[in-house]
Amino acid sequence: MGAGAVLGPRATGRWPRRVAALVTVTGAVVVLIPFAWMLSTSLKPESEVFRTPIEWVPTSPRFENYAEATTLVPFWRYLLNSVIVVVPVAIGTVVSSSAAAYAFARMRAPGLRWLFFLVLAAIMLPGEVTLVPTFLLFNSLGWVGTYLPLIVPAWLGGGAFNIFLLRQYFLTIPPEQDEAARLDGHGFGSILLRVVIPQSWPAISVVAAFEFVHTWNDFLGPLVYLTHQDQYTLPVGLSFFKDLYNTQWAHLMAASVLALLPAIIVFFLAQRAFTEGIVLTGRRG
Amino acid sequence: MNAARKEALIAYGFLSPWGIGFLGLTAGPMVASLILSFTDYNLLDAAGTDWVGLTNYRRALTEDPLAWQALRVTTYYAVLAVGLDLAGGLALAFLLNTGVRAIGVLRTVYYLPAAISGVAVSLLWLWIFQPDSGLANAILRLVGLPGVRWVYSTEWVIPAFVLMSVWGVGRSAFIYLAILQRIPTNLYEAAAVDGAGPVRRFARLTLPLVTPAILLNLVLGVIGRFQIFTEGFVISQGGPANASLFYVLYLYRNAFDYFRVGYASALAWTLFTILLALTLAVFWTSPRWVYYDADPRRG
Numbered sequence: 001m002g003a004g005a006v007l008g009p010r011a012t013g014r015w016p017r018r019v020a021a022l023v024t025v026t027g028a029v030v031v032l033i034p035f036a037w038m039l040s041t042s043l044k045p046e047s048e049v050f051r052t053p054i055e056w057v058p059t060s061p062r063f064e065n066y067a068e069a070t071t072l073v074p075f076w077r078y079l080l081n082s083v084i085v086v087v088p089v090a091i092g093t094v095v096s097s098s099a100a101a102y103a104f105a106r107m108r109a110p111g112l113r114w115l116f117f118l119v120l121a122a123i124m125l126p127g128e129v130t131l132v133p134t135f136l137l138f139n140s141l142g143w144v145g146t147y148l149p150l151i152v153p154a155w156l157g158g159g160a161f162n163i164f165l166l167r168q169y170f171l172t173i174p175p176e177q178d179e180a181a182r183l184d185g186h187g188f189g190s191i192l193l194r195v196v197i198p199q200s201w202p203a204i205s206v207v208a209a210f211e212f213v214h215t216w217n218d219f220l221g222p223l224v225y226l227t228h229q230d231q232y233t234l235p236v237g238l239s240f241f242k243d244l245y246n247t248q249w250a251h252l253m254a255a256s257v258l259a260l261l262p263a264i265i266v267f268f269l270a271q272r273a274f275t276e277g278i279v280l281t282g283r284r285g
Numbered sequence: 286m287n288a289a290r291k292e293a294l295i296a297y298g299f300l301s302p303w304g305i306g307f308l309g310l311t312a313g314p315m316v317a318s319l320i321l322s323f324t325d326y327n328l329l330d331a332a333g334t335d336w337v338g339l340t341n342y343r344r345a346l347t348e349d350p351l352a353w354q355a356l357r358v359t360t361y362y363a364v365l366a367v368g369l370d371l372a373g374g375l376a377l378a379f380l381l382n383t384g385v386r387a388i389g390v391l392r393t394v395y396y397l398p399a400a401i402s403g404v405a406v407s408l409l410w411l412w413i414f415q416p417d418s419g420l421a422n423a424i425l426r427l428v429g430l431p432g433v434r435w436v437y438s439t440e441w442v443i444p445a446f447v448l449m450s451v452w453g454v455g456r457s458a459f460i461y462l463a464i465l466q467r468i469p470t471n472l473y474e475a476a477a478v479d480g481a482g483p484v485r486r487f488a489r490l491t492l493p494l495v496t497p498a499i500l501l502n503l504v505l506g507v508i509g510r511f512q513i514f515t516e517g518f519v520i521s522q523g524g525p526a527n528a529s530l531f532y533v534l535y536l537y538r539n540a541f542d543y544f545r546v547g548y549a550s551a552l553a554w555t556l557f558t559i560l561l562a563l564t565l566a567v568f569w570t571s572p573r574w575v576y577y578d579a580d581p582r583r584g
Contacts, residue, residue, distance in 0.1 A: 020383040027377065028394040031452065035397075037420050038409050050418040053426075100303040109293035115300065122311055124504075124564060126512055128533050129557045132540045132549050133314035133321065156306025163303065188295050217403030219515040224541065235404035239519050242408055249412050256405035267400045271393055 042066070042253035049249050062250070069254040072245060077230060078237035079259075085147055085222070085233055086215045089154040093211045094204055097158030101166035102192045106178060116167075122160035135224055145227040150218075154211070162207045169203035170196055209270035213263045234259045322551035328544035341551030352552065354527050355535040356559075362443050362531070363510035366450040370506055371499060374457030379491075381458065382465045395455025402453065407519035410449045411436065414520075421448075436521045439528035446516060446529065457502050464498050465491070493576035500575050504567050508560055532556055 036056070041049060043061040070076060103109075104116050138149040157163065173196060181191045197204065219235040226232055232240060238259055242252060297304075322341055326334045345352040377395070381388065398406070413420045414435035422432030435445045468491070476486050514533040517523060523530040523538075536556070540549035 017383050017385070020380040021385045024377070024380050024385050024391055028391050031394055031398060031455065034409055034413060034420070034452065037413065041412065052418055052423065054420070054423050096302045096306075099299045103296045103299035107292055107296035107299070108289065109296035112296065115304075118307060119303075122307065124508065124561075125311065125315075126508060126557060126560055128512060128514075128536060129318055129553045130311060130314035131536075132546055132553065133317035134310055135540070136317070136546070137309070137314065153306060153310055155302060156310060157303030188292075188299070213400055217401065217405075219404050219518070220537075223518075235515075238404045238408065242411075242519070249415075252408055253412065256408050259405045260401055263401045263403075264397070267397065268393070271396075 038253050038257060041249055042257050044250050046248060046250050065250050065254040066258065069251045069258065072248075072251060073237055073241045073255070074230070075237070075255060075258065078232050078234045081147075081231060081237075082216060082233040082262075085150050086212055088151045089215045090208050090212050092151065092155035093158035093162060094208050095158070096155050097162035097207060098166050098192070098197065098200075098204065100157060100163045101170055102188070102196060104163065104167045105170035106175070106196075107188065119160045119163050123164060125160075131220075131224070138225065144225055145231070146225075147231070149225040150215075150221050154215075158207075159211070162211070165207060166200070166203055169200050173199050205270055209266055212266050216263045216266075318550045318553055321547055322554050324547045326547040326550075328540075328546055334547075337547070341548050342555065344548065345551055345555055351527060351530065351535060352555075355530045355532045358443060358528060358530055359511055359513070359532040362446055362513065363507055365443070365447045366510045367503065367506040369447065369451050370454055370457050371502060373451060373454040374502065375461055375495065375499075377454060377458035378461035378465055378495075381462050392455075392459060395458060397455075399453040399456035403515060404519055407516045410445075410516075411520045414445050421445075436529070437525060439526050442521055442525065442529045446513070446520075449516065450510070457506075460498050460502065461495055464495050468494050496575040500567065500571055504564055507563055507567075511556065511560060 040056050040058065042065055043063065044058040044065075045060075045062050048055065048058060100119075104112065104119070134149075135144070138144055141148075143149050143152075177195050178191050181195050186194065217235060218233075219239070222233045222236045223239075226236060229240070238255060241255055245251060323336060323338055324334050325337050325340075381391065385391065416422055416432060416434045416437060419435070421435060425432050433441045436442050472490060473486060476490055481489065512533055513531050514537065517529055517531040517534045518537075521529045523534050532552070533556075536549050536552045539545045539552060
């Protein structure tokens with residue numbers, strides 16, 4: 001622990017600061033190395049992939065790997081399936097969690113506090129406890145083998161954590177604005193749409209971005225509920241790819257890069273929301 | 286109808302989607318899972334289901350060596366991963382708090398691994414851990430150490446998963462950093478005037494002020510790590526010789542490969558009980574080590 005770490009920024013000397021900068025920048029490079037390795041492998045001909053010592057830059061980058069990766073398995077079909085799931089999940093999450101959060105933040109009704117306690121309790125609940133009975137429920141509804149078990153839950157509350165996060169944010173909006181809108185004759189739904197949501201975009205984009213990336217990467221849900229190969233979302237499709245071509249690392253890495261790209265793009269776009277959201281809430285991805 | 290009653294009805298209306306979800310997808314399945322755990326319900330023979338009392342729990346806790354193996358390797362993984370996450374996250378946060386420049390770029394880079402975990406990242410690490418041509422052993426050889434067989438060795442498979450989790454340490458570092466940045470410098474100046482050296486200032490001032498964040502990361506970290514599934518499923522399928530048979534993977538296999546729904550439910554409730562007990566224990570001891578008066582305005 002350098003003296004700077006103990007003293008806080010203002011009292012930090014030049015040398016501890018330089019050491020800290022060196023260590024943190026080196027750490028960031030180390031974090032990026034696996035990505036560089038992934039990219040490097042994805043552009044190599046299979047003959048160069050296993051070469052040691054490692055060559056970081058392929059002698060002649062082979063972009064065909066990407067085209068081939070998308071035809072070895074029906075990649076674009078998987079991507080489309082992922083989009084079919086992710087879009088309604090993100091929308092449903094935002095709609096249903098902001099409705100619930102608004103009720104908890106602004107309305108008065110008997111038992112509301114008690115219900116909010118249930119929301120908090122549900123945050124701590126490990127999802128695996130409900131996995132099997134939920135499967136039996138969707139199975140008895142005839143929904144297994146459809147996208148419904150992956151999409152419908154998002155419209156039924158949108159996740160306890162998101163309700164909690166949005167409620168905390170809604171509480172920071174001055175209630176006088178609600179009162180003014182109410183005097184103008186607006187109902188609760190109209191106030192939510194016209195007053196609360198327009199001022200809550202930072203929190204709503206956190207919820208939407210988290211949910212997008214989380215659902216995009218989700219594996220267990222699609223693994224359990226999707227039964228036909230042509231329904232697979234990208235994560236299930238990728239694991240299927242691996243089972244079929246488990247030594248074709250260049251193609252596997254090319255497919256992985258393509259699969260990660262949408263999540264990385266959303267992460268960069270919503271980066272501020274993401275990192276501030278995590279800092280505000282401590283949510284783990 | 287009076288206004289208060291109308292407001293209450295509207296509130297319940299806004300909450301009804303959540304209410305249906307809570308009853309149908311959380312509370313209901315919890316109860317169903319508990320009931321199923323006392324039966325021998327099998328997906329292939331639902332009609333022949335019998336009430337078996339505590340048999341499933343007795344089997345999980347005393348007769349099934351794989352259940353213990355699953356609990357053991359998952360605990361081993363969770364303790365190492367959460368411990369390193371707490372220590373590494375704090376150390377990184379202290380370094381970042383010294384006024385390092387370009388903090389925005391660093392934040393993006395360090396947070397990236399945590400944002401994109403899943404199958405693609407698991408495949409990347411499976412490739413990194415290949416004994417002959419993977420990156421991990423290439424680096425070991427570079428510094429003159431012999432390579433290990435990582436996810437193909439009973440000894441190294443859990444450390445490999447831990448290493449992979451350490452890659453995402455930046456996430457907790459930034460939680461700690463947010464708290465460190467709220468500590469007013471005048472607290473340190475006052476302590477320095479009082480003659481407290483750097484070590485004392487760290488032990489008596491910095492550490493107590495970050496304990497609430499440590500508590501949060503500890504509780505969420507333990508719950509999260511105990512639920513590791515995707516990485517295990519993709520990278521090692523529980524192997525070699527069940528050395529990475531993570532608990533949820535074993536639960537999944539019982540339910541969806543062996544169709545033993547009753548037994549899987551007992552495993553699920555056992556996990557739930559363990560995590561609940563751990564969480565309560567952490568909160569129970571927290572008054573002794575968590576400093577809750579961290580509000581800088583009062584400092």
